[in-house]
Amino acid sequence: xxxxxxxxxxxxxxxxxxxxxxxxxxxxxxxxxxxxxxxxxxxxxxxxxxxxxxxxxxxxxxxxxxxxxxxxxxxxxxxxxxxxxxxxxxxxxxxxxxxxxxxxxxxxxxxxxxxxxxxxxxxxxxxxxxxxxxxxxxxxxxxxxxxxxxxxxxxxxxxxxxxxxxxxxxxxxxxxxxxxxxxxxxxxxxxxxxxxxxxxxxxxxxxxxxxxxxxxxxxxxxxxxxxxxxxxxxxxxxxxxxxxxxxxxxxxxxxxxxxxxxxxxxxxxxxxxxxxxxxxxxxxxxxxxxxxxxxxxxxxxxxxxxxxxxxxxxxxxxxxxxxxxxxxxxxxxxxxxxxxxxxxxxxxxxxxxxxxxxxxxxxxxxxxxxxxxxxxxxxxxxxxxxxxxxxxxxxxx
Amino acid sequence: xxxxxxxxxxxxxxxxxxxxxxxxxxxxxxxxxxxxxxxxxxxxxxxxxxxxxxxxxxxxxxxxxxxxxxxxxxxxxxxxxxxxxxxxxxxxxxxxxxxxxxxxxxxxxxxxxxxxxxxxxxxxxxxxxxxxxxxxxxxxxxxxxxxxxxxxxxxxxxxxxxxxxxxxxxxxxxxxxxxxxxxxxxxxxxxxxxxxxxxxxxxxxxxxxxxxxxxxxxxxxxxxxxxxxxxxxxxxxxxxxxxxxxxxxxxxxxxxxxxxxxxxxxxxxxxxxxxxxxxxxxxxxxxxxxxxxxxxxxxxxxxxxxxxxxxxxxxxxxxxxxxxxxxxxxxxxxxxxxxxxxxxxxxxxxxxxxxxxxxxxxxxxxxxxxxxxxxxxxxxxxxxxxxxxxxxxxxxx
Numbered sequence: 001x002x003x004x005x006x007x008x009x010x011x012x013x014x015x016x017x018x019x020x021x022x023x024x025x026x027x028x029x030x031x032x033x034x035x036x037x038x039x040x041x042x043x044x045x046x047x048x049x050x051x052x053x054x055x056x057x058x059x060x061x062x063x064x065x066x067x068x069x070x071x072x073x074x075x076x077x078x079x080x081x082x083x084x085x086x087x088x089x090x091x092x093x094x095x096x097x098x099x100x101x102x103x104x105x106x107x108x109x110x111x112x113x114x115x116x117x118x119x120x121x122x123x124x125x126x127x128x129x130x131x132x133x134x135x136x137x138x139x140x141x142x143x144x145x146x147x148x149x150x151x152x153x154x155x156x157x158x159x160x161x162x163x164x165x166x167x168x169x170x171x172x173x174x175x176x177x178x179x180x181x182x183x184x185x186x187x188x189x190x191x192x193x194x195x196x197x198x199x200x201x202x203x204x205x206x207x208x209x210x211x212x213x214x215x216x217x218x219x220x221x222x223x224x225x226x227x228x229x230x231x232x233x234x235x236x237x238x239x240x241x242x243x244x245x246x247x248x249x250x251x252x253x254x255x256x257x258x259x260x261x262x263x264x265x266x267x268x269x270x271x272x273x274x275x276x277x278x279x280x281x282x283x284x285x286x287x288x289x290x291x292x293x294x295x296x297x298x299x300x301x302x303x304x305x306x307x308x309x310x311x312x313x314x315x316x317x318x319x320x321x322x323x324x325x326x327x328x329x330x331x332x333x334x335x336x337x338x339x340x341x342x343x344x345x346x347x348x349x350x351x352x353x354x355x356x357x358x359x360x361x362x363x364x365x366x367x368x369x370x371x372x373x374x375x376x377x378x379x380x381x382x383x384x385x386x387x388x389x390x391x392x393x394x395x396x397x
Numbered sequence: 398x399x400x401x402x403x404x405x406x407x408x409x410x411x412x413x414x415x416x417x418x419x420x421x422x423x424x425x426x427x428x429x430x431x432x433x434x435x436x437x438x439x440x441x442x443x444x445x446x447x448x449x450x451x452x453x454x455x456x457x458x459x460x461x462x463x464x465x466x467x468x469x470x471x472x473x474x475x476x477x478x479x480x481x482x483x484x485x486x487x488x489x490x491x492x493x494x495x496x497x498x499x500x501x502x503x504x505x506x507x508x509x510x511x512x513x514x515x516x517x518x519x520x521x522x523x524x525x526x527x528x529x530x531x532x533x534x535x536x537x538x539x540x541x542x543x544x545x546x547x548x549x550x551x552x553x554x555x556x557x558x559x560x561x562x563x564x565x566x567x568x569x570x571x572x573x574x575x576x577x578x579x580x581x582x583x584x585x586x587x588x589x590x591x592x593x594x595x596x597x598x599x600x601x602x603x604x605x606x607x608x609x610x611x612x613x614x615x616x617x618x619x620x621x622x623x624x625x626x627x628x629x630x631x632x633x634x635x636x637x638x639x640x641x642x643x644x645x646x647x648x649x650x651x652x653x654x655x656x657x658x659x660x661x662x663x664x665x666x667x668x669x670x671x672x673x674x675x676x677x678x679x680x681x682x683x684x685x686x687x688x689x690x691x692x693x694x695x696x697x698x699x700x701x702x703x704x705x706x707x708x709x710x711x712x713x714x715x716x717x718x719x720x721x722x723x724x725x726x727x728x729x730x731x732x733x734x735x736x737x738x739x740x741x742x743x744x745x746x747x748x749x750x751x752x753x754x755x756x757x758x759x760x761x762x763x764x765x766x767x768x769x770x771x772x773x774x775x776x777x778x779x780x781x782x783x784x785x786x787x788x789x790x791x792x793x794x
Contacts, residue, residue: 012442021446028442036437036666037430044612045409045425049418049743052793057613059792084661086635087484094523110647115636115661118649122634126491126524135647160645209662215441216454216665237519238483239512246794248557248748250507250532252515264481264512265606268613269433269666346446351645395456396449397643 002288007362010280018368020347023187023325023358026213026277035276039269060271061262067278068221072185072204073195078223080258082266085186085220087236088205089119091261092222094235096151096180096203097131099228103150104131111138111158116184120153138163142173149179157187157323160350162315164322168199175200186210191324192293193286196223211324211360214274222261229257238263280362292361294319296369297326300357303373304328308380314354327354334397338390339379345372349397399685404759407677415765417744420584420722420755423610432673436666457668458659464675465618469582469601470592475620477655479663482583482617484633485602486516488658489619491632493548493577493600494528496625500547501528508535508555513581517550535560539570546576554584554720557747559712561719565596572597583607588721589690590683593620608721608757611671619658626654635660677759689758691716693766694723697754700770701725705777711751724751731794735787736776742769746794
């Protein structure tokens with residue numbers, strides 16, 4: 001059994017706060033703070049440029065990629081870190097489209113994170129080859145996969161509702177239709193068991209600042225199935241994806257396998273924080289995590305529905321059909337979330353009307369769930385959200 | 398007069414080291430270490446997700462962009478931070494090409510940093526519209542600018558030789574021919590005065606881990622001239638470049654001006670380190686810096702030529718024609734540099750035969766220059782480099 005008391009002790013959690021937003025930004029792992037201090041002082045400070053070799057900076061994207069691979073059911077040597085998730089979407093989609101050059105449809109759904117859709121739109125605009133981004137409702141994806149589709153590009157867990165796609169079934173359907181899949185694991189990695197190998201996924205991407213607790217703006221990752229890795233042409237063909245970066249040739253020659261998905265000089269401070277953050281997963285059984293996550297989510301849903309009838313569930317009721325987050329819908333969702341935050345219950349708001357709560361067994365237990373519902377009930381019953389102050393929108397929601 | 402004793406006190410410089418590689422990775426600014434500790438503890442740790450608003454994380458790319466703008470002669474609101482330099486090359490070139498859709502030539506030179514060339518090759522491969530990357534010798538760029546050229550894409554200071562292009566003259570020539578310019582300032586920003594506005598440059602990009610001391614893999618920057626900023630179509634159209642990122646619309650609408658060059662979630666820890674590192678520039682007069690840089694470089698050249706006649710100067714002799722670095726050429730350059738590093742003189746090696754030294758007046762003075770030459774003379778005169786150990790290549794050179 002996973003020891004969640006132990007994992008909890010690895011994080012800094014401020015006094016008086018119930019943090020239900022680890023699906024947006026994980027809290028500070030104590031080890032990350034230490035690791036970054038060591039990086040600044042002993043590595044950058046002392047080793048200077050020699051850190052690239054002596055502190056292993058240059059190999060961090062692959063080494064940490066292997067650690068992430070274990071959490072998403074990928075083999076060693078199939079994941080590499082770098083850039084932002086948006087860039088990784090572009091990189092994955094650009095290469096994927098070239099695997100199916102005769103087809104023009106990128107199929108996605110309205111539950112995909114908007115930036116994924118925007119990056120696809122930007123790429124399609126640059127290519128100017130008549131590609132079309134077809135956006136259907138999440139429930140219609142399966143039926144929309146046909147032999148016109150080049151790439152099925154989906155986020156496995158819907159950022160707004162938590163609805164979980166069936167990666168294995170949709171990948172199978174896509175392959176039967178001759179399409180390539182690009183899976184965004186932003187709300188999946190570290191939230192539930194993922195089996196990229198078992199699902200036979202083609203490409204996958206994800207971020208590490210949510211359930212993987214890598215810190216604000218932590219580096220993203222990309223997975224390429226071994227069968228494609230040496231065939232893909234990298235659109236973002238940077239020097240660190242070159243076969244011999246330090247030969248400084250004038251012509252690009254892709255490195256072998258996943259290495260060619262590296263682009264520029266990696267963000268070492270961010271990678272160091274992430275590396276230490278991943279220590280929290282040592283000894284965590286993903287099946288235990290999933291069981292506990294569903295238990296916490298179910299408890300939250302049951303209590304809120306009982307005590308706050310004016311809120312409507314915006315997530316699937318069946319725990320196996322969703323990620324590790326719960327949304328409730330209310331027209332005044334923004335103000336309600338501000339009132340919650342003022343009382344120390346931190347979730348977030350997603351336009352137009354969802355208040356969103358993440359449940360992260362590594363550091364959240366039943367006591368926090370019940371404590372959060374107590375405060376939510378007070379706010380809803382007594383309309384404490386109903387002030388001009390709480391309706392005032394901030395830049396980031 | 399700039400107080401270089403004061404600026405020097407702002408950096409951590411290890412005992413027994415003469416650091417002549419600030420052109421590759423600047424040393425640790427003490428303020429960066431403090432700032433990152435504060436970020437980890439007081440912001441990420443205490444504020445959690447609220448840091449995006451309350452600690453101003455979301456606006457850092459623009460705020461820090463404005464600080465960098467001052468160092469490269471750009472107006473407020475024309476520079477934004479993010480991604481790696483390679484990604485910024487791609488982003489700049491993709492948008493630039495669309496400004497001149499009827500032309501197909503990207504003109505660059507063999508002194509450009511290879512990753513810039515690789516990214517152009519990758520983009521051209523994706524577009525599949527018959528674009529050509531034309532690579533000429535640095536001295537031939539001027540003559541090669543004609544009315545077939547869509548974009549002149551150059552690194553102002555040659556990473557290997559330090560040769561400095563005449564940005565103003567080449568930009569003028571490019572404009573007369575109807576071409577757009579993309580200037581890479583990797584070896585310029587913080588090394589010498591730059592005047593993007595005065596040179597009428599179209600787009601520029603650069604990194605911040607060299608002369609700007611932002612740390613290993615620090616975020617890059619992009620500049621867009623105000624006349625283009627609202628016209629460019631962003632190829633890398635991520636959510637943070639959207640007009641309203643938190644509206645979560647399904648369709649991309651570019652933000653106004655330089656904002657549309659933002660892509661994904663910014664790397665906050667790296668940005669915090671950079672922000673603090675830039676404090677070192679408060680009170681620095683770039684003309685003083687340039688004068689001191691030329692003085693140090695000239696001294697180094699004169700002493701090395703006098704005392705190490707077996708080394709051939711690989712940089713322009715005229716200080717006004719080069720950046721803030723000096724290369725000497727020798728077939729055994731790699732081993733020579735290893736011998737130097739073993740004796741505490743840190744420069745680097747660039748294939749095939751250049752040993753490269755950066756001169757950074759913020760923290761390097763005449764004493765270091767003379768001390769480095771003493772050791773170099775000993776190594777050369779007594780062939781101390783001539784061992785199997787020093788010929789053994791590391792991953793990063």
